[in-house]
Amino acid sequence: xARGFGRVFSGVKRLVTLSVMWSMKHPIYSVSLRRPPARSMxxxxxxxxxxxxxxxxxPAWSPEMLQLYNHYNGMCDVxxxxxxxxxxxxxxxxxxxRILKYATGGVYISKMIQSKARLFTRNIREPGAGFExxxxxxxxxxxxxxxxxxxxxxxxxxxxxxxxxxxTTIDTVTGCLASLSGAVMTANLNINYRxxxxxxxxxxxxxxxxxxxxxxxxVSCKVTSPDGxxxxxxxxxxxxxxxxxxLILGR
Amino acid sequence: xARGFGRVFSGVKRLVTLSVMWSMKHPIYSVSLRRPPARSMxxxxxxxxxxxxxxxxxPAWSPEMLQLYNHYNGMCDVxxxxxxxxxxxxxxxxxxxRILKYATGGVYISKMIQSKARLFTRNIREPGAGFExxxxxxxxxxxxxxxxxxxxxxxxxxxxxxxxxxxTTIDTVTGCLASLSGAVMTANLNINYRxxxxxxxxxxxxxxxxxxxxxxxxVSCKVTSPDGxxxxxxxxxxxxxxxxxxLILGR
Numbered sequence: 416x417a418r419g420f421g422r423v424f425s426g427v428k429r430l431v432t433l434s435v436m437w438s439m440k441h442p443i444y445s446v447s448l449r450r451p452p453a454r455s456m457x458x459x460x461x462x463x464x465x466x467x468x469x470x471x472x473x474p475a476w477s478p479e480m481l482q483l484y485n486h487y488n489g490m491c492d493v494x495x496x497x498x499x500x501x502x503x504x505x506x507x508x509x510x511x512x513r514i515l516k517y518a519t520g521g522v523y524i525s526k527m528i529q530s531k532a533r534l535f536t537r538n539i540r541e542p543g544a545g546f547e548x549x550x551x552x553x554x555x556x557x558x559x560x561x562x563x564x565x566x567x568x569x570x571x572x573x574x575x576x577x578x579x580x581x582x583t584t585i586d587t588v589t590g591c592l593a594s595l596s597g598a599v600m601t602a603n604l605n606i607n608y609r610x611x612x613x614x615x616x617x618x619x620x621x622x623x624x625x626x627x628x629x630x631x632x633x634v635s636c637k638v639t640s641p642d643g644x645x646x647x648x649x650x651x652x653x654x655x656x657x658x659x660x661x662l663i664l665g666r
Numbered sequence: 667x668a669r670g671f672g673r674v675f676s677g678v679k680r681l682v683t684l685s686v687m688w689s690m691k692h693p694i695y696s697v698s699l700r701r702p703p704a705r706s707m708x709x710x711x712x713x714x715x716x717x718x719x720x721x722x723x724x725p726a727w728s729p730e731m732l733q734l735y736n737h738y739n740g741m742c743d744v745x746x747x748x749x750x751x752x753x754x755x756x757x758x759x760x761x762x763x764r765i766l767k768y769a770t771g772g773v774y775i776s777k778m779i780q781s782k783a784r785l786f787t788r789n790i791r792e793p794g795a796g797f798e799x800x801x802x803x804x805x806x807x808x809x810x811x812x813x814x815x816x817x818x819x820x821x822x823x824x825x826x827x828x829x830x831x832x833x834t835t836i837d838t839v840t841g842c843l844a845s846l847s848g849a850v851m852t853a854n855l856n857i858n859y860r861x862x863x864x865x866x867x868x869x870x871x872x873x874x875x876x877x878x879x880x881x882x883x884x885v886s887c888k889v890t891s892p893d894g895x896x897x898x899x900x901x902x903x904x905x906x907x908x909x910x911x912x913l914i915l916g917r
Contacts, residue, residue, distance in 0.1 A: 531795075531818050532865055535828035538796070538819035539789065544782075567782050568789040571837075572913055577786035578837040578852040583830025586822075590829070601829040605856045611913065614783055662823055662862065 470510035470550065475543025476564060479617040479641045483562040487551040505560075508550040508591060512537035536587055544568045546584065550591050557624040559592035564617045576612040581638065585650045588620045589634040593654035599632065600662070603653040609646050617641050630656040721761035721801065726794025727815060730868040730892045734813040738802040756811075759801040759842060763788035787838055795819045797835065801842050808875040810843035815868045827863040832889065836901045839871045840885040844905035850883065851913070854904040860897050868892050873903075881907040 472484055491503040512533050539545030547564040563584050571577025586601055593599045612618060622636035631653060638648035723735055742754040763784050790796030798815040814835050822828025837852055844850045863869060873887035882904060889899035 532821045532825070533819045535820045535822060535831050545789070568784045569786045570783040571786060572851060573910075574783070575913065577834065578841070578855065579830065579834025580786050582833035582837065582855060582857075583828065586829040586833065600823060600862065601859050603856070603858050604829065604833060605854075606833075607854050608852050611851065659824075662826065 466511050468509045469512060469537055470508065470548065473542045473547070475566075476547060477615075477617050480547065480562060480564045483617065483619060483641055484549055487549075487560060487562065491551065504555065505551045505553050508552060510537065510549070536583060539566075539568055541568075546580075548584070548587075550588065552592065552595060554595060557592070557595075559588055559622045561588040561591075561620040561622075562617070563620065565612060565614065567614050570614055572611060574614055576614060576616070578606075578608060581608065581612065581648055582606055584618075584620060585636050585638070585648065585652065589622045589636050589650070589652040590654065592622050592624060593632040593634050593652070596632075596656075598657050598659045598662075599654035600657050601652065602631075602655045604650060605652070606648060606650040608648050612638075612647050618647060619643070625651075632656070717762050719760045720763060720788055721759065721799065724793045724798070726817075727798060728866075728868050731798065731813060731815045734868065734870060734892055735800055738800075738811060738813065742802065755806065756802045756804050759803060761788065761800065787834060790817075790819055792819075797831075799835070799838075801839065803843065803846060805846060808843070808846075810839055810873045812839035812842075812871040812873075813868070814871065816863060816865065818865050821865055823862060825865055827865060827867070829857075829859060832859065832863065832899055833857055835869075835871060836887050836889070836899065836903065840873045840887050840901070840903040841905065843873050843875060844883040844885050844903070847883075847907075849908050849910050849913075850905035851908050852903065853882075853906045855901060856903075857899060857901040859899055863889075863898050869898060870894070876902075883907070 472481055476484070487505060488507055490505045491507050493501050493503060495501055536546045536548070543564070544566045545568050547566065548561055550559060550561050552559045561584065565576045565580065565584075569576050569580040571580065582604060585606060586604060589604075590599065590601060618638050619641055620636055620638050622634050625633040625635050627633070632655075634652045634654065636648075636650045636652065637646065638650075639646055723732055727735070738756060739758055741756045742758050744752050744754060746752050787797045787799070794815070795817045796819050798817065799812055801810060801812050803810045812835065816827045816831065816835075820827050820831040822831065833855060836857060837855060840855075841850065841852060869889050870892055871887055871889050873885050876884040876886050878884070883906075885903045885905065887899075887901045887903065888897065889901075890897050
């Protein structure tokens, strides 16, 4: 039993060494543009070497969503005509539908890869039906912007987005920002719903780090219409830094 | 144009007259056990006269979930051997996958029926993969209990339920309670996450009305393990009474 546990822990340790590439609160949101290795630690190829990045435009995106995407993407890293890379102020965060898709090695981790679990915000296959979104971060200014198109399967009040779906988007954007410096867990979400969001709408979420105190990161977030004139929701969030092994091994 | 708008408003008015049968925050949660009419106001039959109630047990429910269901269901209305109805303290709230499934009449409402919109908490077809839940209310004590089984498509941190999915369950349970006396909208959710919930777990949510002030209803909620020994989440919620036409017509 103890030996088995050692193997589990060994797997977790390997995962921790890869933690720069995954945020542990939102491990899918790599802040590095490097591609994770397509081979496991044991040396065999994994079947998911070319993951689908769901945060790229698709035909279900509205013109507003595309416009916002192009606006923020235009401020990210670009390749010049000469093939050189020019660093932008913002970085687009790729979005996958699995938390530990790229985890390699370790008995426990392998089990998780085999599981059918999917990220809550990416669990609907039909493009445009659920959450469509892309996240952009600005490390220097400690900001994260999320552009979201909220589909017809997210209904709460008639014709409008469910309060829980809005909470989900806020947890995602603020969590992405808080996890830039390591693994975090949500400790508090305080959300004020100002005006309902119609199903199918595109909204912008701007979040900023208010302060850091030891393990705590305080983040605030505003949800507005694309042109910023209508305030839909305001929120604050508190995240706690965690040790990933604590979470996975339940310590 | 004005005439068309009049027809829309007429439809909304008809809906309002039916509002006793639907909560407008969570219109699917009828607190009446009467079945809504299967014919529209225009006299033709609607295709969904026998809706599927998703809050009844299915093979994907865990033994814990079934035990909880039987516990609370046993305190609801029962039919005695003589065929008489004996009133229980609690009422089970049927759960459908559409907000305005039973709305009848009115141009605007008909359009909404035809739409592909689905309730956020019932948008996954595979039993056990998303949210499995049943809600029970006790009108006299102003309480609502939700029993939830949280499936593998609700992942946030590795192997655990997404903070947004937990927020969704809280909005649902507290909203169901607040809407017992009429249509409401969520104004605030303040959620403290105490300990993570493993994917696939069954949890119990107990909510109670703390106070009412004019249009405001203040509700609190606790999320625990089925035996009540582990506190996962605590929350407060504020709901505002609304006029449904205000929401649908955007006034």
